[in-house]
Structure formats: C-alpha cells, structure tokens
Amino acid sequence: MRRRGVGASAVTKKKLESARYKERGTELAAQQLEQLSSQLETFHTNLEEFAAKHKNEIRKDPQFRHQFQQMCASIGVDPLASGKGFWSEMLGVGDFYYELGVQAVEICIATRSQNGGILTMDELHKRLMKTRGRYGQDITQEDIRTAIKKLKVLGTGFALLGSASKQIIQSVPGELNMDHTAILDLAQQTNGKVSASQVQSALLWSPERTQQVLEHLTREGMAWADDQAKDKQRLYWFPALFNSDRKLKS
Amino acid sequence: MAASTTFNWPWQYDFPPFFTIQKNADTKAKQIEAWCTLVLEYHQHNKLLKLRVADALASPLFSNKAIERKLPKEGVMEVLESLCKKGNVQWDDKSKTSCVIYWKTIEQWADIIYSWASKTGSLNTVCTLHELTQGPHTTSEPFHGLDDWLLIKALSTLQSRGKAELIGEEGVKFFA
Numbered sequence: 001m002r003r004r005g006v007g008a009s010a011v012t013k014k015k016l017e018s019a020r021y022k023e024r025g026t027e028l029a030a031q032q033l034e035q036l037s038s039q040l041e042t043f044h045t046n047l048e049e050f051a052a053k054h055k056n057e058i059r060k061d062p063q064f065r066h067q068f069q070q071m072c073a074s075i076g077v078d079p080l081a082s083g084k085g086f087w088s089e090m091l092g093v094g095d096f097y098y099e100l101g102v103q104a105v106e107i108c109i110a111t112r113s114q115n116g117g118i119l120t121m122d123e124l125h126k127r128l129m130k131t132r133g134r135y136g137q138d139i140t141q142e143d144i145r146t147a148i149k150k151l152k153v154l155g156t157g158f159a160l161l162g163s164a165s166k167q168i169i170q171s172v173p174g175e176l177n178m179d180h181t182a183i184l185d186l187a188q189q190t191n192g193k194v195s196a197s198q199v200q201s202a203l204l205w206s207p208e209r210t211q212q213v214l215e216h217l218t219r220e221g222m223a224w225a226d227d228q229a230k231d232k233q234r235l236y237w238f239p240a241l242f243n244s245d246r247k248l249k250s
Numbered sequence: 251m252a253a254s255t256t257f258n259w260p261w262q263y264d265f266p267p268f269f270t271i272q273k274n275a276d277t278k279a280k281q282i283e284a285w286c287t288l289v290l291e292y293h294q295h296n297k298l299l300k301l302r303v304a305d306a307l308a309s310p311l312f313s314n315k316a317i318e319r320k321l322p323k324e325g326v327m328e329v330l331e332s333l334c335k336k337g338n339v340q341w342d343d344k345s346k347t348s349c350v351i352y353w354k355t356i357e358q359w360a361d362i363i364y365s366w367a368s369k370t371g372s373l374n375t376v377c378t379l380h381e382l383t384q385g386p387h388t389t390s391e392p393f394h395g396l397d398d399w400l401l402i403k404a405l406s407t408l409q410s411r412g413k414a415e416l417i418g419e420e421g422v423k424f425f426a
Contacts, residue, residue: 092294115282116277218277224265224270224272224277225267225272226269228270228319235266242265244261244264244265246263
C-alpha cells in the first residue's frame with residue numbers, strides 16, 4: 001500500500017506549487033504596479049490638460065484661483081511650495097504670488113515714510129490695483145493675504161495684524177503687541193485718530209498704560225501728535241489709517 | 251502753469267497733526283520736508299515771490315480753515331529757515347520779518363532762460379526784457395511774468411558766465 005502525500009514526488013509537487021504561487025504573486029504585483037503607473041500617467045496628463053485649459057482662468061479669475069487654492073490644500077498639495085515645482089511651472093501660479101508679494105513689498109517700502117510702516121489692507125489693495133494697471137489681472141484681498149503669508153520665509157519683517165475685514169500690514173520689524181493693535185483697531189473706527197481719554201474709556205486701561213502705548217507708537221513714527229483739538233486734548237493720528245479725498249488720490 | 255487752475259494741495263494739508271510740529275525727530279524731518287515742498291509749490295503756482303511772515307500766518311498756505319488747524323509761528327519760521335539752508339529763501343532783513351521765496355533758484359532761472367534762447371534761435375540777437383517776460387512768444391514759458399529784478403539777477407548770472415550781456419536796463423544779448 002502506498003501512503004499518500006509523503007513521497008518525494010509530493011514534496012516536489014508542493015515546492016512546485018509554492019513556486020507557481022510566488023510567480024503568480026509577482027506577476028500580480030507587476031500588473032498592479034503597471035496599472036497604478038498608468039493611472040498616475042492619466043492623472044498627470046489630465047492634470048496637464050486641466051492646467052493648460054484653465055491656466056488663463058487661474059491667472060485671471062480671482063474666484064477661480066481661490067477655489068483652485070482650496071482644492072490644492074484639500075489634497076495636500078501646495079502649488080506655492082517652490083518656484084520650480086510642477087505646479088508653478090505648469091500654471092505659473094507661483095509666479096503670480098511671487099510677483100504680487102514683490103509688488104506688495106515695494107508699496108510698503110515706498111509708503112513707509114508716510115505711514116511709519118503700517119498700511120491698511122484696503123489701501124494696499126487699492127495701490128496694488130493701480131500699480132498693476134488697468135490691464136493687469138484682477139486681484140482680491142485673499143490673493144494679497146496669500147502672497148504676504150508667503151513672505152514669512154523672509155523673516156519677521158512682514159506681518160498681518162487684526163481681523164479679516166480691517167487688516168493692517170506691518171512692514172517694519174519692530175514688535176507690535178496686543179496693546180498696540182488694540183489702539184490701531186480703535187483708531188480705524190474714528191478716521192485714524194484717538195485721544196488718551198478715549199482709549200482709557202474704550203479699552204478700560206489705566207492712564208499710565210495708555211500713555212506708554214501711545215508714546216511708543218509715536219516714537220515708532222506710526223502716530224503723529226495733534227495739539228490743536230478743540231478740547232485741548234492731544235490727539236494721536238495715524239497717517240496709515242487716515243483717509244481724505246486728497247490722500248486717496250495721492 | 252496758469253494761475254487760474256486750482257492749486258493741488260498735498261494730502262497732508264488735510265491731516266490735522268501736520269500743523270503741530272512733531273517731537274519725534276524722524277517724523278519731524280518728514281514733516282518739515284513736506285512743508286518746504288508745499289511752500290515752494292504754492293508760491294510757484296501763484297507766481298508769488300515775496301513772503302511777509304505776519305501775513306503768511308493768516309494765509310491759506312499755513313492755515314486750513316476747513317479743519318481748523320494752523321501752523322504756529324515757530325513752525326513757520328522753522329520751515330522758512332530750512333528753505334533758507336537749501337537756498338530757496340532769502341531774508342530781507344535781520345529781524346526776519348519778510349523774505350523772498352525762490353521756488354527756482356537764480357541759477358535754475360538762468361539755465362531755463364538760456365535754454366529757451368538757444369532753442370528759439372535767439373542767440374546773438376538782442377531781446378528786450380519786456381519781450382522776455384511779457385511778450386507773446388513766451389506765454390508758455392515758466393519765466394513769463396517774472397519780476398524784472400529777478401530776471402535781471404538771472405541774466406547777470408548768465409553774463410558772469412559769458413553767455414549773455416545786459417544792454418542798458420532794457421535789453422539783453424545772448425551768446426552761443
């Protein structure tokens with residue numbers, strides 16, 4: 001009687017079988033890899049197609065650009081991560097923000113002597129539109145925010161202060177703390193000026209604290225003192241937050 | 251250039267603290283500089299050459315009624331002194347009650363008149379002073395309507411450079 005399965009032939013057979021399985025396995029893996037790379041290629045070509053097709057829209061239409069940014073963010077891609085990356089080469093999106101960033105820096109520096117290094121988002125936006133000319137691309141404050149956030153890599157020279165609607169761009173290295181921004185916020189509501197008593201009652205500060213912060217802002221060249229107010233109280237004016245018809249035209 | 255057009259005030263003219271001399275040295279330097287520019291442009295626009303300090307204090311140049319601010323006398327003097335250092339202001343007297351505002355310096359005037367002369371082919375001919383500042387051919391020139399004494403100063407400068415010769419009190423000959 002023969003016993004089954006323990007003979008030499010059975011061992012060989014098993015070996016053969018496992019070898020075949022292995023072979024099959026590699027074959028499958030190779031197939032999957034091939035499939036994956038072809039999928040990637042399709043994705044790549046589609047993306048290129050998309051990029052080519054919508055390049056102009058991304059550059060021209062601010063809303064589209066914003067949506068594109070959001071899409072990129074949700075899939076974990078940062079088209080601005082590098083100027084040499086696929087995205088910026090394909091789309092020129094990087095260039096767009098770099099250019100905008102450079103223009104924003106230029107405006108901040110050009111107006112620094114006037115405003116002591118702080119500029120409202122509204123004014124920067126307006127000036128950027130003017131610099132870029134009538135035929136330039138349309139830009140939104142969202143674009144400016146993106147561009148300025150990118151400037152952080154250059155150090156601490158540029159910062160966005162305050163809340164979304166009334167943001168201020170600070171382009172001088174000096175530290176502005178919460179107290180300083182609180183006063184800037186307050187001044188924005190009253191055409192760019194505050195008095196010590198107004199600050200004390202609005203922010204519930206002591207006279208010493210108020211004086212110290214106002215003097216700091218004056219020393220930094222951000223505030224100008226005005227001693228000719230009707231009630232003889234000194235007013236502190238911020239050129240950056242002051243608006244008049246003539247200033248808007250200048 | 252026509253005096254009939256309205257003067258373009260700088261934005262600072264509406265900015266109340268512009269009328270209070272600033273304590274911060276950097277800010278003050280910017281402020282005085284802006285005032286100097288304004289004083290020169292204002293006088294150029296209105297073709298004014300003389301400034302009496304007492305009158306100037308009340309003139310619209312140093313006082314903005316709309317915002318009820320005016321530059322105090324010390325401020326006005328500081329601005330004028332700063333212009334004096336630049337050669338744009340010449341005091342008439344030691345007590346500094348009035349001065350001449352050269353919104354262009356004599357040298358600049360001399361250059362402007364000479365380049366007009368060579369441009370219009372008036373070299374080596376005699377022109378009357380009246381013709382230069384009142385004549386029909388110079389209406390669009392900046393020196394049209396210029397005071398005689400200033401004109402003569404400018405022409406004397408040209409004379410000392412050997413570029414012109416004053417003939418009597420009424421005429422001048424330009425040389426190439």
